[in-house]
Amino acid sequence: MKKTFVAAAVLGAFAASTMAADVTLYGVIDTGLHYNNTKVTGESAVNTFDMKSGVSAGNRWGLKGTEDLGNGYKVGFVLENGFTEDDGELGNDGRLFGREANLYVASDFGTLSFGRVGALTSGAGSYDQLKYTPFATGWGNTAKKANFMIGDRDRMDNTVTYVTPEFAGFKVLAQYSFNRDGQETAGNERQNDRYAALGAAYKNGAFQSALVVDTVMHDYDSLNQKDSLGVTLGASYDFEVVKLFAMAQYGEHENAFGNKTSVLNEGTKLAKKGTYEADYVKVLSDKGWKGYGVSLGMTAPVFGGTVLAQANYLDAKASDVNVEYADEGDVVSEADAAAKKFAKEGTLDKLKAQNWGVALGYTYPFSKRTNVYTYVSYAELKVKAAAEDSETAKSKQTEFGFGLKHTF
DSSP: OHHHHHHHHHHHHHHHHHHHHTEEEEEEEEEEEEEEEEEETTSOOEEEEEEEESSSSOOEEEEEEEEEEETTEEEEEEEEEEBOTTTOOBOGGGOTTOSEEEEEEEETTEEEEEEEEEOTTTTOSTTOOOOOSTTTTOSHHHHSGGGTSBOOOOEEEEEEEEEOOOBTTEEEEEEEESOSSSSOOSSOGGGSOEEEEEEEEEEETTEEEEEEEEEEEOOTTSSOOSOOEEEEEEEEEEOSSOEEEEEEEEEEEESOBSSOOEEOOTTOOOEETTEEOOSOEEEEETTOEEEEEEEEEEEEEETTEEEEEEEEEEEEEEEEEEEEEOOTTOEEOHHHHHHGGGSOSEEEEEEEEEEEEEEEEEEEESSSSEEEEEEEEEEEEEEEEOSTTOOEEEEEEEEEEEEEEEEO
16 A cells, blocks of 8 residues: 555656656667678678667657746757667667757757767757758668768767757757767867867758768877868758658768778688788778768658668778778778778778668558568678789678567
8 A cells, every 4th residue: 555655656746747847758669670691702691680679760768858947948858768679788888868868958049958969960869960861870781871971970978069040941050079978088178089060951841951061079099180071961852742862971081981880700801812811900090081972862652651762872082091900899990891801911002992872661650650661772882902912892782671660
């Protein structure tokens, strides 16, 4: 009886606070089966078929709410947890609210936000402006934008974001992170991995567009000491019978271009004309990657569901590249992983990567909250090292998957 009374009191208090602060519990649960065939030059094809969590959308649950302060002011928050549905583990490096932890004040003068949020060009979070690809950051490895765009943008700690009120369809966004990952280090600002961005968005009926210029100011621990420069332009137009998407991105001194991270598989060799130097290798450049990526896509209503289609291309290069032995499990870029086997340890003048891919998907709603989906995609990565005895490395990847997504 006493336990029942306490539980009722707690629920009553929560209900009262919910009414006062307008708190909402929400989430996404997404899981599916995934097939992948990968063929790298000089190696046997690798086939995998497994269960994947968060295929079309990352699994999450969150709390968000607002409180009216009067005189046109309100305070709000977003606390969003990420997890993997297939094993129940926490996502985002085990953070409780790794997807977003955001406190903001909104008024007629705009919105000012503090906390952990996605970068303007990360494809994630409340202030994301990278909305101009049908498959966004999900749908397997070969379809998501990370394969063809700047990879070094993600959710960030210690971030201040300002968004102006909308005027004639326009709004301006500014963002700064004092340290993208972890608490700030006192002293020289170069001890922190900082980020700054300025963007503008426009909406007029069926047309939307955004332009963002951003930079990562790398810390002392980064081999690439030069500040990066990223320029992102995207647009979409909804004709009702079909919605078209287009996006382009240019980057200089970037730590990652194309697929953000990939662990070299056991047994991968660093090859130089048949000579095997090491099982694991990584590529380093104090100038980072320079290049561009483009994406064209569309969605259309078909048979009660939605068809998604997309084509992508990336072209990037890194100069003054160092090829070094790496420890097992080290994380390197996908382009690095495909190319390293064709360069001996030492310094290369240049490393060039080209990647293209196509993807097709379909999603069908069982209800407003539940839908099934399927997709197929193909991507081909080609890497060339500028050395006399180097070869061109190719990685071909084919994917197929289907799954179920429920939102609440």
